[in-house]
Amino acid sequence: MTRTARIDLNATGSGSVEVDGVPLKGVRALSLDAAVGDLPVLRLELAVRNVSTVAETFIHIPDDTAATLVALGWTPPPGQPVDEEVPDAAA
Secondary structure, eight states: OOOOEEEEEOTTSOEEEEETTEEOOSEEEEEEEOOTTSOOEEEEEEOOOOOOOSSOOOOOOOHHHHHHHHHTTOOOOTTOOOOTTHHHHHO
């Protein structure tokens, strides 16, 4: 799926990322690969807490990360608590 991305970065590495006009939150790092004649590929590293367990557990997805995933087309699984504002962030 082709999307339009806007990346604004300053000299200290701070900035913002928008995909299809939606500001993304929870972006920890990014890389952009572009080859002549090919569409550029933007890779985003999202701020997700690492969880390691052998038992049943609830995995918390931070609101900023969930909003970014929803904006990119992710549908939360049934029963996944999602902040009421998250779907609006992707509208």
